[in-house]
Amino acid sequence: MESGAIKRPEMAAVLNAGCNHGVLAAAASGLGEFITEKGGDVDRIFGVSGIDPEQLASPTLSLGLVNYCRVMEEAARCSGFDNFGLHYGRQFKPQSLGLIGYVGLCSATLEQALHNVVNAFPWHQHDTLTRLTDKGDCWRLDYQVRHGAILCRRQDAELTMGMFMNLIRHVAGRHWAPREVHFEHPRPEQWHEHCKVFDAPVWFEQPCNAMIIPKKDLARAMPESDPMLLLVMQDAIRRLNSATPRQSVVDRARSQVRLMLMQGEPALPEVAEKMGMSSWSLQRRLREENLSFTALVDKVRCELATSYLQQRQLPVSEMALLLGYSEVSAFSRAFRRWFGVSPRQWRQAS
Secondary structure, eight states: OOOOOOOOOOOOHHTOOOOSEEEGGGGTTHHHHHHHHHHHHHHHHHHTTOOOGGGGGGSEEOOOHHHHHHHHHHHHHTTOOTTHHHHHHHHHOGGTTHHHHHHHHTSSSHHHHHHHHHHHHHHHHHEEEEEEOOSSSSEEEEEEEOOOOOOOOOOHHHHHHHHHHHHHHHHOOTTTTSSSSEEESSSOOOHHHHHHHHHHEEEOOOOOEEEEEGGGGGOOTTTTOOOHHHHHHHHHHHHTTTTTTOOHHHHHHHOOOOOHHHGGGHHHHHHHHHHOOOOOHHHHHHHHHHHHHHHHHHHHHHHHHHHHTTTTTTTTHHHHHTTOOOEEEEEEHHHHHHHHSSHHHHHHHH
């Protein structure tokens, strides 16, 4: 594409779009074709995941975030292409991202593009953490889905990091590489492909998905900078979110519990503080949903345990630590209470 020659999105579609309650459909551009290319049954995968193919035709329609993350996991599983998200993200061009992509492309510099995209990302995708943290000579770009009902999200994390990288490579060149890449999920079997795609050290089982970006690489001017179009894109993506409902207290509590498990047993006061509530208020709100804090922690652990057991390269001993147990025996006792068998027996039978 020539400098200054951005192809404008269809303005009528942008300005007349509905509300975003999950993630904008632009995040799944070309998904059906990519599934077919990798040998997956598109109709079956979309059906199981609750994805309406007609929604994907309009980049400003909203997909449920649960459905979006599930379709990526189902695509990887059903196609037998374990690194589905990694390679889907690798080929994802910024122009295909719709509004959030143009927010980046229309910015003045690459550094401003990253800041603008991070600031606008909560309007593009809900229940998600995106932030830039100053680490001296680098920026750390964090990304993490924080929807309490989404446990399996490896494919989404890998494709999203690929999308961010492609925005930078759009300006810095295809050989640009971050200093490091971090993923919160366990190391997959074909992890060497991740190192090749990012051309950088890749670390797994980290607290958050992240990319370490040298500041010196971000001074470049964006070749298609357009201040007026940037304002239009920022206004349009905000308007899509004008009537979006808030995440429930239970889902917010689930998200906080999940984040704290890697540091040990979650405590009610700490979770309540993270949510901006008192312990008493959180307990009361949970009781209204016929749920105690102890039961919530137990439920999150149970759901995460089944997710981790599907990662067959992850030892049970490491799984216990990820679930906040100080000893493997405590995890084994809890698992038998949930399912009547040991974790190893469950894994062998699945």
